[in-house]
Amino acid sequence: MKKVLRYSLILCLLLGEKAYAQDRVVSGRVTAADDKLPIPGVTVKAVGASAATQTNADGLFTLSIPEGVTQLQFSFLGYATRMLPIAAGTMNVVLKQDSKQLGEVVITSFGIQRDKKSLGYGTSTISSDELTTAKVTNITNGLSAKIPGVRVSGSGGAFTGSSVIIRGFTTFTGSNQPLYVLDGIPIDNSGGNTPLQSGPSRSNRAIDINAEDIENITVLKGAAATALYGSRAASGVILITSKKGGGVGSKKTAITYSNSYNVGEVNRLPEYQNTYSQGSLGVYNPSLGTSWGAIMKGQMVNNWFSKPAGAPFATYHPTTEALIAYPNNVKDIFKQSYNLQNNLSFTGGTDKSSYRVTYGNATETYVLDNNKLKRNTISVNANTQVTPKLLVGTAFTYTNSNSIRTQQGNQLSNPLFRAYFTPRSYDLTNIPFETADGNQIWFNSEDHPYWSIKYNKYDDEVNRLIGSVNLKYDFTDWLTANLKVGTDYFTSKSSAFDEIGNRGGGNAGASSRLVGGIRESGSSTRNVNSYFTLTGTRKYGDFTLTGTLGNEILQNAFNFNTVDGYELIVPGFRNLTNAVVYQPSHGSSKTRLAGVFGDFIVDYKNYLTLNVKARNDWSSTLSKQNRSIFYPAVATSFVVTEAFPTLKESGAINLIKLRANWGEVGKGAPVYSTNTYFTTAASADGFGPEISFPFNGLVGFSYSDLAGQPDITPEFTQETELGGEFAFFGNRLTLDASYYERKTRDVILSVPVSAASGFTNVLKNAGNLNTKGFELVLGATPLKSANASYSFSLNFTKFKSVVTSLAPGVDNIFLGGFTTPNIRLVAGDEYGQIYGSAYQRDANGNLLVGANGLPLATPDVKKIGNPNPDWTMGINNEIVYKSLQLSVLLDIRKGGDQYSRNIADVQRNGVAIETAALDRFQADGVTLATPYTFSGVFANGIPANVMLTAQQYWGNSGKYVAAEGFIYDTSWFRVREASLTYAFPQKLLDRTPFGKLEIGLFGRNLYLKAPNYPHFDPEQNALGISNAQGLEFNSLPNTRTFGANLRVTF
Amino acid sequence: MKTIRNKTVLAFFGLLLFTSISCEKFYDINQDPDSLLDAPLTQLFTSATVNIGFTGGSDLLRYSSLISQQLSGQTTGGESQTQAYEKYQISGSDLNNVWTSMYATTISDLELSIAKATAINSPHYAGVGKLLKAYTYQLVVDTWGDIPYSEAQKFTNNLSPKYDSDEAIYTGLLALIDEGIADINAATSVQSPGLNSTIYPGAFATTKSKWIKFANTLKLRLYLHYSEKDAAFATAQMNTLVGAGTFFSSNADNFQMDFVASAGAQNPIAQFETARPDYLVANKLMVDMMNTKVDPRRASYFTTVGGNFVGAVGGAPASPVLYSHIGSYLTGADGEAPIRMLTFAEYNFIRAEAALRFGVTGDAQTFFVAGITASMEDAGVDAADIATYIALNGTLAGTPAQQLQQIIEEKFVANFGIAVEPWTDWRRTGFPALAVPANAVVNFVPRSLYYPQSEIDLNTNATQKTGMDVRVFWDVN
Structure with missing residues (x-):
C-alpha cells in the first residue's frame, strides 16, 4: 500500500498548472467544401502555443491567443488539416474532405489514437460502406477478400460464418481466430465450428453485431501492433468501432432509415446425366x-x-x-432464399451531449425450407461533457438472434x-x-x-448485451485518463428435435434414432472487463513524447446445461416431458486475467518514430509459479519524404515511409488444464453405438484420457515485420506492403500418446510453428475528372505456415476428418495437410492395377493434398460517375486443395454427367459397354489393358477406391460482391424532407469460375471455422444473392 | 482547487492501476467445479464393467464374427466398413478406437480401482478387478499377440510402454487370476462390489461364488488356448484345475452383461443395427450349417427372408434385403439382450475338447450334449426341440478329428455373439473350414490384426506387423 501511495504521489507531482497571457481574440466559422455546411467540433489551435478550442454546432469558434501567434491550425477527422494566417475580423475557413486523411487516424489498442503516418507497423481499416456492400448478416462473411494479410474462408451456407486467419496460423489445436474487440470491450466470437457428424451448422457469435452499426473495422495484424493485448494477441485483433452520434455540441440531428432486400439461390449445382x-x-x-x-x-x-x-x-x-428421368429432382429441393434488413437510427446532440440510438432487424432464410434467422438489435451510444474536463459515455447493444435450422454434415438426417x-x-x-x-x-x-x-427440427435463441461505461478526464491539455468498464453477457438456448422414426439421430445423438429424441440446451456467458489508461503527450524541442500507461482486468465465466430426452411417445410433441429417458449434463468455467501495459512513443521532427510497448499479464489459468508473463514490442518508422521534403517537390512522389518492428505476444492456456480429472463415464465406438451414464440407475466416473499439465504456460509468438508505404502522382498511386516472419514456440498441444499408457493425450507446451508472409495493398486512380473517376484497390495475401516441430516422438496431429481422408499437422510440412488413401503405384509412379483392371488403394493414409492456397487476392473497383457509384469486388484464390465427398458421390453413384459421357450399353441396349480403362500397370509391370464398364470405372471399386481421386484444386475467380448506388443530388433533395437519399442494387457471389472444381462451389467445406480446412462432406450449398437497398436521412 | 481535484482523480486512478494486481485469491480459481479430482471406487468400477460389456459387443465382435464367417458385410450404397473388414481390409487406423477404449478406459479404470481397493483394504474389489483385467488382456493378446502389459497404465510415468511377449503375458494373466481368487476369498473387505457391478450384480455374498467360477472357467479357456503350444502343460494344468475348482454350472453363471431396453443403455449390437442398418447380415457359412441341421436356434439368431434363413458370402453384390439379419438372441426385443463373453455352453465345449483331445477328466460326449443344451436354453429353445436336435446331432462320432470338428462347429454356433473366441477356435483347430472371400485383399484368413496406427505413430516401442498372417504364440497349427 505504501508503494501505491508513493507512485501516486510521483504521478501527482508531475502535474502542474500553466497560465498564459491572453491578449487577443480571434473568431470565425468553419464550413465544409462539399456541402458548404458548418462543421462542428473542428479543433482550432494556435500554432506555437497551447491555446485551442473547438467549433460549435454552427461551426463558429472564438479563441483567445497569446502574443506572437500568427497562424491557426484547423483540424477535423476526415478533412485535410489547414494552417492559416490569422486574419482580421471573422475568419471564414473552408475544409476539404480528404479521403486519404480519413484513414490516417488509427485506433490502435484501448482507444489509443495514432496518426497512421507515425505507425511502425501495418494495419488495415475497412469502412462501413465496404463492410456492408452485399448486406451480409454475419460480419465475418463481409470481410472476404477485403483485407491484405487476412485469409477469410467461408463455409458455404449463408447461416455460417467465416474463418478469419490473420497472417497465418499460430497454434495447432486451439483457435486461430482473432480477438474481437467492440469499442474497447472484448467480445465473444465462439461457435461457427461445424460439427462433422451431428446437428445443424451454428453461427459464430460475431453474427450478433449488426454491420449497419459499425463505423469501421481496424485489423491489427502483427505482434508489434497487438502487443498491448498480451496473452490474447497472437492471432491478431479485430477492432470494431461503432457509429457514434455527432460530436459533442454538434446539435445536428438526423434520422436515417435504410432497407435492403435480397433473394438468393444455390450458386452451383451438379450437372446430371438423364439417360x-x-x-x-x-x-x-x-x-x-x-x-x-x-x-x-x-x-x-x-x-x-x-x-x-x-x-x-x-x-x-x-x-x-x-x-x-426427372432432371430437376435435386434442384427442386432448393427454394429461393431472402434476406430483409431494416435499420433506423437517430443521431443528434446538445451543447454538451451527443447520442445515437438505433434499431435494426434482419431476417434471412436459406435455400432449404425450415431455415430462418432473425436478428433484432437495439443500441444506444451516448456521450456527455459533464464538466469541461470530464466526458462520460456509454454504449449498449442488445441483440436478440434466433434461428431455425435443418441438419447438415456426414449423417443420415x-x-x-x-x-x-x-x-x-x-x-x-x-x-x-x-x-x-x-x-x-x-x-x-x-x-x-x-x-x-x-x-427434424432445431431452433436457437441468443439474447446478448454488450455494454460499457466510459469516463474520460482531461487533467490538462496533455494528460488524459480513460476508464472503461464493460460487459459482454449473453444467454443462449437451443431446442433440437429428432422426430420418432428418424434414421439419423442428427440432433440428440445415436440414442434418438428411430425412437426420437429431444435436446434442450442453455448456456450463459458473462464476460466482464475494465481498462484504465493514462495518456500524456509532451513536446521537447524536436522531440514529441507520448506515453500511455494502463491496466486491464477481465473475468470470463461460462456455464451450460443440457438435457437429452429419448424415446418420445407423442409424435411431434416437442417437449422434454414427452421423453422416457433423460440424460443431463452440466459444466462451467471461469477465468480471470489482469494485465498492466505501457506504450511509449518518441517522435523526432515528425519523421522518425520509435515506439516501445510492453504488457505483463497474470492469468488464473496458469499455476502460481508461472502466472506472470511479459510481452514486449518495439516499432519504428521513418518518413523519408518528411526528412527530405525536397523529394516531394516534383509532385511525383508524395510519401515514402519505411517501417520495421519486432514483438512478442501470446496465447493463453486453456482453463482447468493444470489438473487431471475424472469425467462422467461413457462407452462409444465410431459407428454410433454409445452408452451414456447414468446407466440403468448407476453413476459412473472414468479417469480422463487427457492428462492435465501443472507446468503449462502460454504460447509465444515472435514476429519481425518490415514494410513501407508509398504514394505517388498526387496520391493517385499508393502502395503499402509488409513482409513478416513469425516464430511460434511452446504451442499448447494436447500431445497424443500411446493409449497403452492409460492416457491418450497429455497437455504440453510443445511444438514450433513458423510463418513467412507478404501482403500488399496497391491503390490506383487511373481516371479522375470532375464527373467521373475510376479507382481500384488491390490487396494481396500470401503466407505459408510451416509446422517446424510437434512434440518429441509425435510426427503428426489429427486435426479433423475421418480415418480417410483427414487433416493433419505433420512436422516439417505446411499447416493442415490432407491425408487419405492413395492409389497404389509402382516404383516408377505408374498406377498399379489389379488383375480385374481396377486401381488399388494404399492400406494406409498418405499425403494427398494441401488445402492452403498459394495466395489470395481481392480487387475492389470503384467507378463513380456523378451521383452514380459502382463497386465490384473480385475475389481471386490461387491453389488450395479440397477433398470433395459430394463430387465423389455424384460420380460413384452414376448421376454426374461425365458418368454418361460414353455410352454405357452396346448397340443392343442390353449388353454393358466397356469403353473405360485405367491406364496403369499390373503387378508384373505389364501395361494394364482391362476394359471396364462405366460402373466399374466410376464406382466404389473403381475411381472411388482411394480418397486421392477426389482431391480438387479450389482455385477460383469470383465476383464476390458488387453494388450500384445512386445518391440523389442535394439540389433535388432541398425541396424534400430528405437530407440524403440513396438507392442501390447489390449482389454477392454473382459469378464463379473454378476451372478445376466441377459441380459444386469449392467454398463449401465440412468443418466451418476450424483449423482443419480442405474437407467437404455432404456440405450445404453456397448461394448467390441479388437485391436492392434504400437509405434515407431526414 | 482545480489542482487538488486533478490530483485526487489521478490518485484514484493510480490506486485502481496498482491495487488490481497480484492478489492470490483473485487468481486461485483454476479447479473445475464440475469435475471430480478424485472419484469413488464404486463409480470407477461401474465405468470399467460397463465398458467391458460394451467392448464385448462392439468392434472386436464385428471383426471376429466377419473373419470367422458368422456374419457378412452388406450395403445399400457405397462399400460399407463391414464389407471392407470382411475382405480383410482392416487397417491400423480402424483399430485405434477399440485399442484406446480397452487400454485408456477399461484397463486404466481397472488399474485405478485395484490400486484404490488395495489402499482402502478392500480385497474383494481388488480381486474382481484383477479377474476383469485378466479377461480384457486375454482379448487383447488373442487379437494382437505381443502387446504392452508390464509397463502399461503407468500414466505420465511411461508414455511409451514396451511390448511384452504374448506368451509371457499369458503366464502373467494366469498368476493374476490366482491373485484375484485369493483376494476374493479374503475374509474381510471394507468395500465389496454390489449392484454397482453390471456384471454379476448383487450382494457380494451371493455373487462371490460366480466370480470364482468365472475365474476358473477363464483359466480353462486360457489353458485350452495354450494346448496347441504345449499340450502336456495345458493338460496337467487343466487336470489340476478341474480337480480343485468350481466352474459355471448353468446359464445363470454366464459371464455377461445385461443391457436395458432404453436409449443410451441398449446393447451395442442392437445399437449398431439401428445406426448402421444393413451393414451386417447372416453369413452363408453359419446359416447353411444351421439349415442343414434344422437348428431351432435360427429363429432367435436370425430373421427370415421369405420364410427362409439366407446367408451372404463375402463380396456378394449389394442387396441386403436378400439376406437374414441379426435376430433377437443378440439384440433382444429392444436392445436389452446381454452381451455374452464367456458362457456355460463354452465351458462345456472346452471340457468336451479337453476330454477328447487331452484326456482331461470328464466325458467328451456328456459335455458336448451339455454344451448344446446350454446354448439352446439360452436361445430360448424349448426342451422338446432340444431333444430332437440332440437326437439327430448330439452324438460325437468318427475319428478324433471329426469329433473335434463336431465340437468346434457346435461351439461356433453356440458362441454366436461372443467376441474373438470363434476366430480363436478356427486359428487353433481350423474349424469350421473358412474359404477366403473372392474379393479379399490378402489370400489368407487373418491370424491376428494389425497394431493400431496410433500405436505405430505414438509408441516408440511399437513396430507394425509384416501382415495379418503374423500369429499369436498359441497359434502353431
Missing part, C-alpha cells in the same frame, strides 16, 4: 441408391412401392411406373446427405415421402430429404 435409371449393372433396381440402371425410355417397371414385403406403401403411390445423388429416375418432388401417420416412405436407409426438413 440411365436407378439400379446397378445396367438393370433397374428400385431398392438401390445408385443410378447404374437401364436406359430410360418410358418402359413400365415395378417400382419400390411394390417391393417391401407386402408392399405396405402401395396405397400411397402406383406400384408401376414408366421409367423416365442431413437432408442433403444423399440427396445430391438421388436416382435420376426417382420423382423426388412428387412422390409422397410420408404416410398419413407421418412415417417415412423412402427406399434408402437415411432420412428422406423432405421428411428430414419437415420433421
Whole structure:
C-alpha cells in the first residue's frame, strides 16, 4: 500500500498548472467544401502555443491567443488539416474532405489514437460502406477478400460464418481466430465450428453485431501492433468501432432509415446425366441408391412401392411406373432464399451531449425450407461533457438472434446427405415421402430429404448485451485518463428435435434414432472487463513524447446445461416431458486475467518514430509459479519524404515511409488444464453405438484420457515485420506492403500418446510453428475528372505456415476428418495437410492395377493434398460517375486443395454427367459397354489393358477406391460482391424532407469460375471455422444473392 | 482547487492501476467445479464393467464374427466398413478406437480401482478387478499377440510402454487370476462390489461364488488356448484345475452383461443395427450349417427372408434385403439382450475338447450334449426341440478329428455373439473350414490384426506387423 501511495504521489507531482497571457481574440466559422455546411467540433489551435478550442454546432469558434501567434491550425477527422494566417475580423475557413486523411487516424489498442503516418507497423481499416456492400448478416462473411494479410474462408451456407486467419496460423489445436474487440470491450466470437457428424451448422457469435452499426473495422495484424493485448494477441485483433452520434455540441440531428432486400439461390449445382435409371449393372433396381440402371425410355417397371414385403406403401403411390428421368429432382429441393434488413437510427446532440440510438432487424432464410434467422438489435451510444474536463459515455447493444435450422454434415438426417445423388429416375418432388401417420416412405436407409426438413427440427435463441461505461478526464491539455468498464453477457438456448422414426439421430445423438429424441440446451456467458489508461503527450524541442500507461482486468465465466430426452411417445410433441429417458449434463468455467501495459512513443521532427510497448499479464489459468508473463514490442518508422521534403517537390512522389518492428505476444492456456480429472463415464465406438451414464440407475466416473499439465504456460509468438508505404502522382498511386516472419514456440498441444499408457493425450507446451508472409495493398486512380473517376484497390495475401516441430516422438496431429481422408499437422510440412488413401503405384509412379483392371488403394493414409492456397487476392473497383457509384469486388484464390465427398458421390453413384459421357450399353441396349480403362500397370509391370464398364470405372471399386481421386484444386475467380448506388443530388433533395437519399442494387457471389472444381462451389467445406480446412462432406450449398437497398436521412 | 481535484482523480486512478494486481485469491480459481479430482471406487468400477460389456459387443465382435464367417458385410450404397473388414481390409487406423477404449478406459479404470481397493483394504474389489483385467488382456493378446502389459497404465510415468511377449503375458494373466481368487476369498473387505457391478450384480455374498467360477472357467479357456503350444502343460494344468475348482454350472453363471431396453443403455449390437442398418447380415457359412441341421436356434439368431434363413458370402453384390439379419438372441426385443463373453455352453465345449483331445477328466460326449443344451436354453429353445436336435446331432462320432470338428462347429454356433473366441477356435483347430472371400485383399484368413496406427505413430516401442498372417504364440497349427 505504501508503494501505491508513493507512485501516486510521483504521478501527482508531475502535474502542474500553466497560465498564459491572453491578449487577443480571434473568431470565425468553419464550413465544409462539399456541402458548404458548418462543421462542428473542428479543433482550432494556435500554432506555437497551447491555446485551442473547438467549433460549435454552427461551426463558429472564438479563441483567445497569446502574443506572437500568427497562424491557426484547423483540424477535423476526415478533412485535410489547414494552417492559416490569422486574419482580421471573422475568419471564414473552408475544409476539404480528404479521403486519404480519413484513414490516417488509427485506433490502435484501448482507444489509443495514432496518426497512421507515425505507425511502425501495418494495419488495415475497412469502412462501413465496404463492410456492408452485399448486406451480409454475419460480419465475418463481409470481410472476404477485403483485407491484405487476412485469409477469410467461408463455409458455404449463408447461416455460417467465416474463418478469419490473420497472417497465418499460430497454434495447432486451439483457435486461430482473432480477438474481437467492440469499442474497447472484448467480445465473444465462439461457435461457427461445424460439427462433422451431428446437428445443424451454428453461427459464430460475431453474427450478433449488426454491420449497419459499425463505423469501421481496424485489423491489427502483427505482434508489434497487438502487443498491448498480451496473452490474447497472437492471432491478431479485430477492432470494431461503432457509429457514434455527432460530436459533442454538434446539435445536428438526423434520422436515417435504410432497407435492403435480397433473394438468393444455390450458386452451383451438379450437372446430371438423364439417360440411365436407378439400379446397378445396367438393370433397374428400385431398392438401390445408385443410378447404374437401364436406359430410360418410358418402359413400365415395378417400382419400390411394390417391393417391401407386402408392399405396405402401395396405397400411397402406383406400384408401376414408366421409367423416365426427372432432371430437376435435386434442384427442386432448393427454394429461393431472402434476406430483409431494416435499420433506423437517430443521431443528434446538445451543447454538451451527443447520442445515437438505433434499431435494426434482419431476417434471412436459406435455400432449404425450415431455415430462418432473425436478428433484432437495439443500441444506444451516448456521450456527455459533464464538466469541461470530464466526458462520460456509454454504449449498449442488445441483440436478440434466433434461428431455425435443418441438419447438415456426414449423417443420415442431413437432408442433403444423399440427396445430391438421388436416382435420376426417382420423382423426388412428387412422390409422397410420408404416410398419413407421418412415417417415412423412402427406399434408402437415411432420412428422406423432405421428411428430414419437415420433421427434424432445431431452433436457437441468443439474447446478448454488450455494454460499457466510459469516463474520460482531461487533467490538462496533455494528460488524459480513460476508464472503461464493460460487459459482454449473453444467454443462449437451443431446442433440437429428432422426430420418432428418424434414421439419423442428427440432433440428440445415436440414442434418438428411430425412437426420437429431444435436446434442450442453455448456456450463459458473462464476460466482464475494465481498462484504465493514462495518456500524456509532451513536446521537447524536436522531440514529441507520448506515453500511455494502463491496466486491464477481465473475468470470463461460462456455464451450460443440457438435457437429452429419448424415446418420445407423442409424435411431434416437442417437449422434454414427452421423453422416457433423460440424460443431463452440466459444466462451467471461469477465468480471470489482469494485465498492466505501457506504450511509449518518441517522435523526432515528425519523421522518425520509435515506439516501445510492453504488457505483463497474470492469468488464473496458469499455476502460481508461472502466472506472470511479459510481452514486449518495439516499432519504428521513418518518413523519408518528411526528412527530405525536397523529394516531394516534383509532385511525383508524395510519401515514402519505411517501417520495421519486432514483438512478442501470446496465447493463453486453456482453463482447468493444470489438473487431471475424472469425467462422467461413457462407452462409444465410431459407428454410433454409445452408452451414456447414468446407466440403468448407476453413476459412473472414468479417469480422463487427457492428462492435465501443472507446468503449462502460454504460447509465444515472435514476429519481425518490415514494410513501407508509398504514394505517388498526387496520391493517385499508393502502395503499402509488409513482409513478416513469425516464430511460434511452446504451442499448447494436447500431445497424443500411446493409449497403452492409460492416457491418450497429455497437455504440453510443445511444438514450433513458423510463418513467412507478404501482403500488399496497391491503390490506383487511373481516371479522375470532375464527373467521373475510376479507382481500384488491390490487396494481396500470401503466407505459408510451416509446422517446424510437434512434440518429441509425435510426427503428426489429427486435426479433423475421418480415418480417410483427414487433416493433419505433420512436422516439417505446411499447416493442415490432407491425408487419405492413395492409389497404389509402382516404383516408377505408374498406377498399379489389379488383375480385374481396377486401381488399388494404399492400406494406409498418405499425403494427398494441401488445402492452403498459394495466395489470395481481392480487387475492389470503384467507378463513380456523378451521383452514380459502382463497386465490384473480385475475389481471386490461387491453389488450395479440397477433398470433395459430394463430387465423389455424384460420380460413384452414376448421376454426374461425365458418368454418361460414353455410352454405357452396346448397340443392343442390353449388353454393358466397356469403353473405360485405367491406364496403369499390373503387378508384373505389364501395361494394364482391362476394359471396364462405366460402373466399374466410376464406382466404389473403381475411381472411388482411394480418397486421392477426389482431391480438387479450389482455385477460383469470383465476383464476390458488387453494388450500384445512386445518391440523389442535394439540389433535388432541398425541396424534400430528405437530407440524403440513396438507392442501390447489390449482389454477392454473382459469378464463379473454378476451372478445376466441377459441380459444386469449392467454398463449401465440412468443418466451418476450424483449423482443419480442405474437407467437404455432404456440405450445404453456397448461394448467390441479388437485391436492392434504400437509405434515407431526414 | 482545480489542482487538488486533478490530483485526487489521478490518485484514484493510480490506486485502481496498482491495487488490481497480484492478489492470490483473485487468481486461485483454476479447479473445475464440475469435475471430480478424485472419484469413488464404486463409480470407477461401474465405468470399467460397463465398458467391458460394451467392448464385448462392439468392434472386436464385428471383426471376429466377419473373419470367422458368422456374419457378412452388406450395403445399400457405397462399400460399407463391414464389407471392407470382411475382405480383410482392416487397417491400423480402424483399430485405434477399440485399442484406446480397452487400454485408456477399461484397463486404466481397472488399474485405478485395484490400486484404490488395495489402499482402502478392500480385497474383494481388488480381486474382481484383477479377474476383469485378466479377461480384457486375454482379448487383447488373442487379437494382437505381443502387446504392452508390464509397463502399461503407468500414466505420465511411461508414455511409451514396451511390448511384452504374448506368451509371457499369458503366464502373467494366469498368476493374476490366482491373485484375484485369493483376494476374493479374503475374509474381510471394507468395500465389496454390489449392484454397482453390471456384471454379476448383487450382494457380494451371493455373487462371490460366480466370480470364482468365472475365474476358473477363464483359466480353462486360457489353458485350452495354450494346448496347441504345449499340450502336456495345458493338460496337467487343466487336470489340476478341474480337480480343485468350481466352474459355471448353468446359464445363470454366464459371464455377461445385461443391457436395458432404453436409449443410451441398449446393447451395442442392437445399437449398431439401428445406426448402421444393413451393414451386417447372416453369413452363408453359419446359416447353411444351421439349415442343414434344422437348428431351432435360427429363429432367435436370425430373421427370415421369405420364410427362409439366407446367408451372404463375402463380396456378394449389394442387396441386403436378400439376406437374414441379426435376430433377437443378440439384440433382444429392444436392445436389452446381454452381451455374452464367456458362457456355460463354452465351458462345456472346452471340457468336451479337453476330454477328447487331452484326456482331461470328464466325458467328451456328456459335455458336448451339455454344451448344446446350454446354448439352446439360452436361445430360448424349448426342451422338446432340444431333444430332437440332440437326437439327430448330439452324438460325437468318427475319428478324433471329426469329433473335434463336431465340437468346434457346435461351439461356433453356440458362441454366436461372443467376441474373438470363434476366430480363436478356427486359428487353433481350423474349424469350421473358412474359404477366403473372392474379393479379399490378402489370400489368407487373418491370424491376428494389425497394431493400431496410433500405436505405430505414438509408441516408440511399437513396430507394425509384416501382415495379418503374423500369429499369436498359441497359434502353431
